[in-house]
Amino acid sequence: MSTESYILHEDPRSGNCYKIKLTAALLGIPLETRQYDIIQGETRTPEFLDQVNANGRIPVLQIDSAEETRFLPESNAACWYLASGSHLIPDDRFAQADMLRWMFFEQYNHEPNVATLRFWLRFVGEANLSDQQRAQIMAKRIAGQDALALMNDNLESRAFMAGDAPTLADMALFPYTHVAEEGGFGLGNYPHIEAWIARIKDLPGFTAME
Amino acid sequence: MSTESYILHEDPRSGNCYKIKLTAALLGIPLETRQYDIIQGETRTPEFLDQVNANGRIPVLQIDSAEETRFLPESNAACWYLASGSHLIPDDRFAQADMLRWMFFEQYNHEPNVATLRFWLRFVGEANLSDQQRAQIMAKRIAGQDALALMNDNLESRAFMAGDAPTLADMALFPYTHVAEEGGFGLGNYPHIEAWIARIKDLPGFTAME
Numbered sequence: 001m002s003t004e005s006y007i008l009h010e011d012p013r014s015g016n017c018y019k020i021k022l023t024a025a026l027l028g029i030p031l032e033t034r035q036y037d038i039i040q041g042e043t044r045t046p047e048f049l050d051q052v053n054a055n056g057r058i059p060v061l062q063i064d065s066a067e068e069t070r071f072l073p074e075s076n077a078a079c080w081y082l083a084s085g086s087h088l089i090p091d092d093r094f095a096q097a098d099m100l101r102w103m104f105f106e107q108y109n110h111e112p113n114v115a116t117l118r119f120w121l122r123f124v125g126e127a128n129l130s131d132q133q134r135a136q137i138m139a140k141r142i143a144g145q146d147a148l149a150l151m152n153d154n155l156e157s158r159a160f161m162a163g164d165a166p167t168l169a170d171m172a173l174f175p176y177t178h179v180a181e182e183g184g185f186g187l188g189n190y191p192h193i194e195a196w197i198a199r200i201k202d203l204p205g206f207t208a209m210e
Numbered sequence: 211m212s213t214e215s216y217i218l219h220e221d222p223r224s225g226n227c228y229k230i231k232l233t234a235a236l237l238g239i240p241l242e243t244r245q246y247d248i249i250q251g252e253t254r255t256p257e258f259l260d261q262v263n264a265n266g267r268i269p270v271l272q273i274d275s276a277e278e279t280r281f282l283p284e285s286n287a288a289c290w291y292l293a294s295g296s297h298l299i300p301d302d303r304f305a306q307a308d309m310l311r312w313m314f315f316e317q318y319n320h321e322p323n324v325a326t327l328r329f330w331l332r333f334v335g336e337a338n339l340s341d342q343q344r345a346q347i348m349a350k351r352i353a354g355q356d357a358l359a360l361m362n363d364n365l366e367s368r369a370f371m372a373g374d375a376p377t378l379a380d381m382a383l384f385p386y387t388h389v390a391e392e393g394g395f396g397l398g399n400y401p402h403i404e405a406w407i408a409r410i411k412d413l414p415g416f417t418a419m420e
Protein backbone atom coordinates (compact mmCIF):
# COMPACT_ATOMS: atom_id res chain seq x y z
CA MET A 1 0.00 0.00 0.00
CA SER A 2 2.87 2.35 0.73
CA THR A 3 4.13 1.87 -2.84
CA GLU A 4 0.89 3.17 -4.35
CA SER A 5 -0.29 6.69 -4.98
CA TYR A 6 -3.75 7.87 -5.90
CA ILE A 7 -5.27 10.49 -8.18
CA LEU A 8 -8.99 11.16 -7.95
CA HIS A 9 -10.59 12.31 -11.22
CA GLU A 10 -13.49 14.40 -9.94
CA ASP A 11 -15.92 17.29 -10.06
CA PRO A 12 -15.83 18.92 -6.60
CA ARG A 13 -19.60 19.58 -6.70
CA SER A 14 -20.28 15.84 -6.92
CA GLY A 15 -21.17 14.01 -3.73
CA ASN A 16 -20.00 10.79 -5.38
CA CYS A 17 -16.50 12.28 -5.55
CA TYR A 18 -16.71 13.57 -1.99
CA LYS A 19 -17.39 10.01 -0.74
CA ILE A 20 -13.89 9.02 -1.81
CA LYS A 21 -12.25 12.16 -0.41
CA LEU A 22 -14.02 11.65 2.91
CA THR A 23 -12.96 7.99 3.09
CA ALA A 24 -9.34 8.89 2.29
CA ALA A 25 -9.36 11.71 4.85
CA LEU A 26 -10.69 9.48 7.65
CA LEU A 27 -8.00 6.91 6.82
CA GLY A 28 -5.20 9.46 6.43
CA ILE A 29 -4.54 8.44 2.81
CA PRO A 30 -3.10 11.21 0.57
CA LEU A 31 -5.17 11.83 -2.56
CA GLU A 32 -4.24 14.05 -5.47
CA THR A 33 -7.15 15.40 -7.54
CA ARG A 34 -7.81 16.26 -11.21
CA GLN A 35 -10.89 18.35 -11.74
CA TYR A 36 -13.47 18.24 -14.51
CA ASP A 37 -16.66 20.22 -15.13
CA ILE A 38 -19.36 17.64 -15.87
CA ILE A 39 -21.85 20.31 -16.96
CA GLN A 40 -19.35 21.41 -19.65
CA GLY A 41 -19.01 17.79 -20.82
CA GLU A 42 -15.39 17.47 -19.76
CA THR A 43 -15.84 13.77 -18.91
CA ARG A 44 -17.20 13.01 -22.40
CA THR A 45 -14.14 14.04 -24.40
CA PRO A 46 -12.42 11.35 -26.52
CA GLU A 47 -9.33 11.57 -24.28
CA PHE A 48 -11.30 10.98 -21.09
CA LEU A 49 -13.34 8.12 -22.58
CA ASP A 50 -10.22 6.47 -23.95
CA GLN A 51 -7.82 6.93 -21.05
CA VAL A 52 -9.83 7.29 -17.84
CA ASN A 53 -13.35 5.84 -18.09
CA ALA A 54 -15.22 4.55 -21.15
CA ASN A 55 -18.44 5.15 -19.16
CA GLY A 56 -17.81 8.93 -19.35
CA ARG A 57 -18.39 9.41 -15.66
CA ILE A 58 -16.54 10.61 -12.63
CA PRO A 59 -15.35 9.81 -10.03
CA VAL A 60 -12.58 7.52 -11.16
CA LEU A 61 -9.78 6.51 -8.81
CA GLN A 62 -6.40 6.27 -10.55
CA ILE A 63 -4.08 3.86 -8.75
CA ASP A 64 -0.40 4.28 -9.60
CA SER A 65 2.29 1.84 -8.59
CA ALA A 66 5.81 1.20 -9.86
CA GLU A 67 4.41 -1.58 -12.08
CA GLU A 68 1.25 -0.11 -13.54
CA THR A 69 -1.50 2.49 -13.64
CA ARG A 70 -5.04 1.27 -13.08
CA PHE A 71 -8.38 3.06 -13.15
CA LEU A 72 -11.32 2.23 -10.88
CA PRO A 73 -14.72 3.81 -11.66
CA GLU A 74 -17.77 3.78 -9.36
CA SER A 75 -17.53 5.78 -6.16
CA ASN A 76 -18.46 2.99 -3.79
CA ALA A 77 -15.96 0.57 -5.37
CA ALA A 78 -13.21 3.20 -5.02
CA CYS A 79 -14.12 3.64 -1.34
CA TRP A 80 -13.94 -0.14 -0.92
CA TYR A 81 -10.47 -0.23 -2.47
CA LEU A 82 -9.10 2.55 -0.26
CA ALA A 83 -10.68 1.15 2.92
CA SER A 84 -9.70 -2.46 2.25
CA GLY A 85 -8.32 -3.92 5.49
CA SER A 86 -9.27 -0.84 7.54
CA HIS A 87 -11.75 -0.32 10.38
CA LEU A 88 -14.23 1.21 7.90
CA ILE A 89 -15.07 -2.30 6.64
CA PRO A 90 -16.31 -4.65 9.40
CA ASP A 91 -14.83 -8.15 9.53
CA ASP A 92 -18.02 -9.88 10.63
CA ARG A 93 -19.72 -11.65 7.73
CA PHE A 94 -23.22 -10.31 8.32
CA ALA A 95 -22.05 -6.80 9.24
CA GLN A 96 -20.03 -6.62 6.02
CA ALA A 97 -22.99 -7.70 3.89
CA ASP A 98 -25.27 -5.30 5.79
CA MET A 99 -22.83 -2.45 5.07
CA LEU A 100 -22.91 -3.34 1.37
CA ARG A 101 -26.69 -3.52 1.56
CA TRP A 102 -26.79 0.20 2.42
CA MET A 103 -24.21 1.00 -0.26
CA PHE A 104 -26.36 -0.69 -2.94
CA PHE A 105 -29.44 1.05 -1.50
CA GLU A 106 -27.55 4.32 -1.88
CA GLN A 107 -26.94 3.76 -5.58
CA TYR A 108 -30.43 2.46 -6.36
CA ASN A 109 -32.86 4.25 -4.03
CA HIS A 110 -31.07 7.32 -2.72
CA GLU A 111 -28.68 8.80 -5.29
CA PRO A 112 -31.06 8.77 -8.31
CA ASN A 113 -33.58 10.77 -6.27
CA VAL A 114 -31.85 12.82 -3.57
CA ALA A 115 -28.72 13.62 -5.62
CA THR A 116 -30.48 14.03 -8.95
CA LEU A 117 -32.95 16.60 -7.61
CA ARG A 118 -30.06 18.54 -6.07
CA PHE A 119 -28.23 18.45 -9.40
CA TRP A 120 -31.30 19.52 -11.37
CA LEU A 121 -32.52 22.25 -9.01
CA ARG A 122 -29.22 23.66 -7.77
CA PHE A 123 -26.83 23.25 -10.73
CA VAL A 124 -28.88 22.85 -13.92
CA GLY A 125 -31.71 25.13 -12.78
CA GLU A 126 -35.41 24.30 -12.97
CA ALA A 127 -35.92 26.61 -15.96
CA ASN A 128 -33.34 24.65 -17.95
CA LEU A 129 -34.81 21.19 -17.33
CA SER A 130 -36.37 19.23 -20.19
CA ASP A 131 -40.10 18.51 -20.03
CA GLN A 132 -39.24 14.89 -19.37
CA GLN A 133 -37.03 15.80 -16.41
CA ARG A 134 -39.64 18.18 -15.03
CA ALA A 135 -42.26 15.41 -15.24
CA GLN A 136 -40.08 13.22 -13.00
CA ILE A 137 -39.62 15.73 -10.16
CA MET A 138 -42.64 14.59 -8.18
CA ALA A 139 -41.77 10.88 -8.39
CA LYS A 140 -38.17 11.59 -7.41
CA ARG A 141 -39.37 13.77 -4.52
CA ILE A 142 -41.49 10.93 -3.12
CA ALA A 143 -38.83 8.25 -3.69
CA GLY A 144 -36.18 10.46 -2.10
CA GLN A 145 -38.40 11.06 0.95
CA ASP A 146 -38.92 7.29 1.23
CA ALA A 147 -35.15 6.73 1.14
CA LEU A 148 -34.56 9.36 3.83
CA ALA A 149 -37.35 7.90 5.99
CA LEU A 150 -35.78 4.44 5.77
CA MET A 151 -32.41 5.86 6.82
CA ASN A 152 -34.04 7.76 9.68
CA ASP A 153 -35.76 4.59 10.93
CA ASN A 154 -32.50 2.66 10.74
CA LEU A 155 -30.65 5.36 12.69
CA GLU A 156 -33.24 5.34 15.46
CA SER A 157 -31.54 2.30 17.01
CA ARG A 158 -27.98 2.56 15.67
CA ALA A 159 -25.37 5.31 15.84
CA PHE A 160 -24.20 4.63 12.28
CA MET A 161 -25.85 3.06 9.25
CA ALA A 162 -24.36 -0.41 9.69
CA GLY A 163 -23.96 -0.53 13.48
CA ASP A 164 -22.24 1.20 16.35
CA ALA A 165 -19.17 2.33 14.45
CA PRO A 166 -18.73 4.24 11.18
CA THR A 167 -18.30 2.17 8.02
CA LEU A 168 -18.34 2.77 4.28
CA ALA A 169 -22.14 2.73 4.44
CA ASP A 170 -21.88 6.11 6.18
CA MET A 171 -19.28 7.40 3.72
CA ALA A 172 -21.60 6.45 0.86
CA LEU A 173 -24.73 8.02 2.34
CA PHE A 174 -23.41 11.12 4.10
CA PRO A 175 -22.39 13.21 1.05
CA TYR A 176 -25.79 13.64 -0.64
CA THR A 177 -27.79 13.39 2.58
CA HIS A 178 -26.09 16.31 4.34
CA VAL A 179 -26.79 18.59 1.36
CA ALA A 180 -30.26 17.17 0.64
CA GLU A 181 -31.82 20.56 1.37
CA GLU A 182 -30.18 21.87 -1.81
CA GLY A 183 -32.53 19.51 -3.63
CA GLY A 184 -35.53 20.64 -1.60
CA PHE A 185 -35.48 17.82 0.97
CA GLY A 186 -35.87 19.43 4.38
CA LEU A 187 -34.17 17.34 7.04
CA GLY A 188 -36.30 18.61 9.94
CA ASN A 189 -38.56 15.57 9.65
CA TYR A 190 -35.63 13.21 10.10
CA PRO A 191 -34.17 13.90 13.55
CA HIS A 192 -32.10 10.70 13.64
CA ILE A 193 -30.46 11.70 10.36
CA GLU A 194 -29.65 15.13 11.79
CA ALA A 195 -28.00 13.55 14.85
CA TRP A 196 -26.06 11.15 12.59
CA ILE A 197 -24.82 14.06 10.44
CA ALA A 198 -23.46 15.69 13.60
CA ARG A 199 -21.74 12.43 14.58
CA ILE A 200 -20.08 12.10 11.15
CA LYS A 201 -18.83 15.69 11.32
CA ASP A 202 -17.23 14.89 14.68
CA LEU A 203 -15.19 11.95 13.38
CA PRO A 204 -11.40 12.40 13.67
CA GLY A 205 -10.03 13.36 10.26
CA PHE A 206 -13.40 14.54 8.91
CA THR A 207 -13.15 16.82 5.90
CA ALA A 208 -15.98 19.03 4.63
CA MET A 209 -17.37 19.02 1.09
CA GLU A 210 -15.98 21.92 -0.94
CA MET B 211 -22.02 -21.70 8.06
CA SER B 212 -23.33 -25.24 8.38
CA THR B 213 -25.53 -24.13 11.27
CA GLU B 214 -27.40 -21.62 9.12
CA SER B 215 -30.33 -22.07 6.79
CA TYR B 216 -31.69 -19.64 4.24
CA ILE B 217 -35.09 -18.57 2.96
CA LEU B 218 -35.28 -16.32 -0.08
CA HIS B 219 -38.30 -14.00 -0.16
CA GLU B 220 -38.78 -13.57 -3.90
CA ASP B 221 -40.86 -13.07 -7.02
CA PRO B 222 -39.62 -15.69 -9.54
CA ARG B 223 -40.04 -13.22 -12.45
CA SER B 224 -37.48 -10.90 -10.86
CA GLY B 225 -33.92 -11.08 -12.11
CA ASN B 226 -32.80 -9.58 -8.81
CA CYS B 227 -34.12 -12.70 -7.07
CA TYR B 228 -32.58 -14.99 -9.66
CA LYS B 229 -29.12 -13.50 -8.91
CA ILE B 230 -29.29 -15.01 -5.43
CA LYS B 231 -30.63 -18.37 -6.61
CA LEU B 232 -27.90 -18.59 -9.24
CA THR B 233 -25.19 -17.74 -6.69
CA ALA B 234 -26.53 -20.34 -4.26
CA ALA B 235 -26.78 -22.97 -7.02
CA LEU B 236 -23.19 -22.44 -8.17
CA LEU B 237 -22.02 -22.74 -4.56
CA GLY B 238 -24.24 -25.73 -3.74
CA ILE B 239 -26.04 -23.87 -0.95
CA PRO B 240 -29.63 -25.01 -0.27
CA LEU B 241 -32.17 -22.20 -0.48
CA GLU B 242 -35.82 -22.37 0.47
CA THR B 243 -38.10 -19.81 -1.21
CA ARG B 244 -41.25 -17.83 -0.28
CA GLN B 245 -43.00 -16.32 -3.24
CA TYR B 246 -44.73 -12.94 -3.60
CA ASP B 247 -46.44 -11.25 -6.54
CA ILE B 248 -44.98 -7.74 -6.70
CA ILE B 249 -47.56 -6.61 -9.27
CA GLN B 250 -50.32 -7.50 -6.77
CA GLY B 251 -48.55 -5.48 -4.07
CA GLU B 252 -47.73 -8.50 -1.92
CA THR B 253 -44.47 -6.90 -0.74
CA ARG B 254 -46.28 -3.76 0.46
CA THR B 255 -48.53 -5.39 3.04
CA PRO B 256 -48.13 -4.30 6.69
CA GLU B 257 -46.86 -7.80 7.59
CA PHE B 258 -44.15 -7.76 4.94
CA LEU B 259 -43.06 -4.19 5.76
CA ASP B 260 -42.95 -4.97 9.46
CA GLN B 261 -41.37 -8.41 9.43
CA VAL B 262 -39.32 -8.80 6.27
CA ASN B 263 -38.31 -5.46 4.71
CA ALA B 264 -39.42 -1.94 5.60
CA ASN B 265 -38.33 -0.94 2.08
CA GLY B 266 -41.21 -3.03 0.65
CA ARG B 267 -38.96 -4.75 -1.86
CA ILE B 268 -37.81 -8.21 -2.71
CA PRO B 269 -35.48 -10.05 -2.75
CA VAL B 270 -34.74 -10.41 0.93
CA LEU B 271 -32.49 -13.18 2.22
CA GLN B 272 -33.66 -14.59 5.55
CA ILE B 273 -30.77 -16.07 7.53
CA ASP B 274 -31.81 -18.47 10.28
CA SER B 275 -29.46 -19.80 12.91
CA ALA B 276 -29.99 -21.36 16.33
CA GLU B 277 -29.48 -17.92 17.89
CA GLU B 278 -31.44 -15.58 15.66
CA THR B 279 -33.28 -14.76 12.45
CA ARG B 280 -31.88 -11.94 10.36
CA PHE B 281 -33.07 -10.33 7.13
CA LEU B 282 -30.79 -9.02 4.41
CA PRO B 283 -32.34 -6.91 1.62
CA GLU B 284 -30.59 -5.88 -1.63
CA SER B 285 -29.84 -8.65 -4.09
CA ASN B 286 -26.14 -7.92 -4.46
CA ALA B 287 -25.61 -7.78 -0.69
CA ALA B 288 -27.36 -11.15 -0.33
CA CYS B 289 -25.07 -12.62 -3.02
CA TRP B 290 -22.07 -11.22 -1.14
CA TYR B 291 -23.22 -12.86 2.08
CA LEU B 292 -23.74 -16.28 0.49
CA ALA B 293 -20.47 -16.15 -1.48
CA SER B 294 -18.38 -14.85 1.41
CA GLY B 295 -15.13 -16.84 1.52
CA SER B 296 -15.89 -18.65 -1.77
CA HIS B 297 -14.20 -18.57 -5.18
CA LEU B 298 -16.91 -16.21 -6.45
CA ILE B 299 -15.22 -13.32 -4.58
CA PRO B 300 -11.58 -12.79 -5.59
CA ASP B 301 -9.01 -12.31 -2.80
CA ASP B 302 -6.89 -9.79 -4.67
CA ARG B 303 -7.58 -6.25 -3.48
CA PHE B 304 -7.98 -4.66 -6.91
CA ALA B 305 -9.92 -7.59 -8.37
CA GLN B 306 -12.36 -7.47 -5.45
CA ALA B 307 -12.94 -3.72 -5.89
CA ASP B 308 -13.26 -4.17 -9.66
CA MET B 309 -15.90 -6.86 -9.10
CA LEU B 310 -17.83 -4.49 -6.83
CA ARG B 311 -17.41 -1.78 -9.47
CA TRP B 312 -19.50 -3.87 -11.90
CA MET B 313 -22.03 -4.70 -9.19
CA PHE B 314 -22.59 -0.99 -8.46
CA PHE B 315 -22.72 -0.33 -12.22
CA GLU B 316 -25.41 -3.00 -12.43
CA GLN B 317 -27.60 -1.26 -9.87
CA TYR B 318 -27.07 2.26 -11.22
CA ASN B 319 -26.65 1.98 -15.00
CA HIS B 320 -28.02 -1.43 -16.00
CA GLU B 321 -30.96 -2.47 -13.84
CA PRO B 322 -32.94 0.82 -13.96
CA ASN B 323 -32.86 0.66 -17.77
CA VAL B 324 -32.53 -2.94 -18.98
CA ALA B 325 -34.64 -4.50 -16.21
CA THR B 326 -37.18 -1.68 -15.98
CA LEU B 327 -38.01 -1.78 -19.70
CA ARG B 328 -38.45 -5.56 -19.48
CA PHE B 329 -40.78 -5.12 -16.50
CA TRP B 330 -42.78 -2.37 -18.20
CA LEU B 331 -43.05 -3.98 -21.64
CA ARG B 332 -43.34 -7.65 -20.70
CA PHE B 333 -45.19 -7.64 -17.36
CA VAL B 334 -47.03 -4.32 -16.99
CA GLY B 335 -47.76 -3.94 -20.70
CA GLU B 336 -47.13 -0.80 -22.76
CA ALA B 337 -50.85 0.06 -22.81
CA ASN B 338 -50.94 0.15 -19.00
CA LEU B 339 -47.96 2.48 -18.53
CA SER B 340 -48.48 5.97 -17.18
CA ASP B 341 -47.69 8.92 -19.48
CA GLN B 342 -44.69 9.64 -17.32
CA GLN B 343 -43.37 6.09 -17.73
CA ARG B 344 -44.01 6.15 -21.47
CA ALA B 345 -42.06 9.41 -21.74
CA GLN B 346 -39.03 7.69 -20.20
CA ILE B 347 -38.87 4.73 -22.60
CA MET B 348 -36.55 6.41 -25.10
CA ALA B 349 -34.09 7.60 -22.46
CA LYS B 350 -34.06 4.16 -20.82
CA ARG B 351 -33.58 2.51 -24.23
CA ILE B 352 -30.48 4.63 -24.90
CA ALA B 353 -29.05 4.26 -21.39
CA GLY B 354 -29.64 0.49 -21.50
CA GLN B 355 -27.86 0.22 -24.86
CA ASP B 356 -24.94 2.19 -23.40
CA ALA B 357 -24.75 -0.21 -20.45
CA LEU B 358 -24.79 -3.24 -22.74
CA ALA B 359 -22.14 -1.67 -25.00
CA LEU B 360 -19.87 -1.09 -21.99
CA MET B 361 -20.30 -4.73 -20.92
CA ASN B 362 -19.60 -5.91 -24.46
CA ASP B 363 -16.39 -3.86 -24.65
CA ASN B 364 -15.27 -5.21 -21.28
CA LEU B 365 -15.94 -8.80 -22.38
CA GLU B 366 -13.88 -8.38 -25.54
CA SER B 367 -10.69 -8.98 -23.56
CA ARG B 368 -11.93 -10.98 -20.56
CA ALA B 369 -13.90 -14.21 -20.26
CA PHE B 370 -15.94 -12.90 -17.32
CA MET B 371 -16.86 -9.40 -16.13
CA ALA B 372 -14.11 -9.10 -13.52
CA GLY B 373 -11.40 -11.29 -15.07
CA ASP B 374 -10.72 -14.83 -16.21
CA ALA B 375 -12.99 -16.57 -13.72
CA PRO B 376 -16.63 -16.09 -12.78
CA THR B 377 -17.36 -13.79 -9.82
CA LEU B 378 -20.39 -12.09 -8.30
CA ALA B 379 -20.10 -9.42 -11.00
CA ASP B 380 -21.33 -12.07 -13.44
CA MET B 381 -24.07 -13.27 -11.08
CA ALA B 382 -25.28 -9.66 -10.77
CA LEU B 383 -25.26 -8.91 -14.50
CA PHE B 384 -26.32 -12.21 -16.08
CA PRO B 385 -29.98 -12.32 -14.94
CA TYR B 386 -31.33 -9.20 -16.67
CA THR B 387 -28.83 -9.33 -19.53
CA HIS B 388 -29.76 -12.79 -20.73
CA VAL B 389 -33.46 -11.81 -20.93
CA ALA B 390 -32.80 -8.28 -22.24
CA GLU B 391 -34.66 -9.10 -25.45
CA GLU B 392 -37.89 -9.24 -23.40
CA GLY B 393 -37.35 -5.50 -22.90
CA GLY B 394 -36.62 -4.92 -26.57
CA PHE B 395 -32.83 -5.00 -26.35
CA GLY B 396 -31.59 -7.21 -29.18
CA LEU B 397 -28.32 -8.87 -28.22
CA GLY B 398 -27.13 -9.42 -31.82
CA ASN B 399 -25.06 -6.25 -31.66
CA TYR B 400 -23.18 -7.49 -28.61
CA PRO B 401 -21.33 -10.66 -29.68
CA HIS B 402 -19.05 -10.71 -26.64
CA ILE B 403 -22.11 -10.65 -24.38
CA GLU B 404 -23.61 -13.56 -26.31
CA ALA B 405 -20.42 -15.60 -25.87
CA TRP B 406 -20.34 -14.72 -22.16
CA ILE B 407 -23.97 -15.84 -21.73
CA ALA B 408 -23.00 -19.21 -23.21
CA ARG B 409 -20.04 -19.45 -20.81
CA ILE B 410 -22.25 -18.72 -17.79
CA LYS B 411 -24.77 -21.36 -18.86
CA ASP B 412 -21.92 -23.87 -19.02
CA LEU B 413 -20.79 -23.31 -15.43
CA PRO B 414 -21.07 -26.39 -13.17
CA GLY B 415 -24.18 -26.07 -11.03
CA PHE B 416 -25.84 -23.48 -13.31
CA THR B 417 -29.58 -23.17 -12.83
CA ALA B 418 -31.92 -21.48 -15.30
CA MET B 419 -34.34 -18.64 -14.50
CA GLU B 420 -37.91 -19.91 -14.03
